[in-house]
Amino acid sequence: MSNEKPAIMPLAPVSRVRQVADAVVDYVSRSGLKPGDRIPAERELMSALGVGRSTIREVIRHFQSLGVMETRKGSGTFLLKPISSATIHMPLSLDAVNLRDALLQTLEVRRGIEAEAAMAAARRRTAADLKVIAEKLNEMERVHLSKGTSGPEDLQFHLAIYDATHNPLFRQLLEQMREAFEKFWAEPFDRPDFARRSFPYHRTLFDAITAQDTEAARRETLKILDVVEEDIKEMSK
Structure with a gap:
């Protein structure tokens, strides 16, 4: 019987949008924001997370499409429902090896x-x-x-x-x-x-x-x- 240990497979790259979405969810959780509360403005998120406006807007669109955030013209973006990492990422898995x-x-x-x-x-x-x-x-x-x-x-x-x-x-x-x-x-x-x-x-x-x-x-x-x-x-x- 071989004593060779199985190789550790490299992690799949995580998209920038996914990273920013996770960071926003973490902020909402730590800040205790509730449905109806306003989330930080685009410029504040850009500065805090070190990403461009297009990435922030794509993340906001992602949350909007999930029905957990709403952008109101002239007022900002508001939380509609509680969110967590489980809320925004469906636990999909594929057994495919290639x-x-x-x-x-x-x-x-x-x-x-x-x-x-x-x-x-x-x-x-x-x-x-x-x-x-x-x-x-x-x-x-x-x-x-x-x-x-x-x-x-x-x-x-x-x-x-x-x-x-x-x-x-x-x-x-x-x-x-x-x-x-x-x-x-x-x-x-x-x-x-x-x-x-x-x-x-x-x-x-x-x-x-x-x-x-x-x-x-x-x-x-x-x-x-x-x-x-x-x-x-x-x-x-």
Whole structure:
């Protein structure tokens, strides 16, 4: 029997947004803030945590999507519900030992959620929703055509579709599973061309949502995810 000790695996990198979210939760806990209390202003959080405005705003949007904070124009951001680390981070776990298996398992979840979200968005989208989705799509296409890849912009496009469902649970689920889902927007297998072939289907998905064609919205979403699956299997050989 071998006496070799098992290797200690390196920790996965923690995103800056996750670190800041944890710091805000810690502050709320230590300060004894209760629902209805105002949290520190953006500038104060930026100074205390040493991060930029965009990071603070993304964290606040994360809390808003979870329904635990609310920003009131001209007044600031207020706590709506008690929060803790257990509140803001769903304890997801994957038994997959490699990136390929982790992506394929996560993709199964994405298929169910995103197909339903696309159909709901097609049914309920407003003119204001379409304007936001179009802006995100145009930015995604601009970056894609100039750089050949559009990870963060792709994510923002899908988030806009989730918001157009007018069902906050879609956005909350994505926020809770962000770390698993972000693997798709971080150049898996160090390949900037990952899922590049899905690019045209984002425009046809937008067209389906605009036309309020729920079946087409579902179909175009699945086309995107089919390309993703094909690339996972091809690039992980």
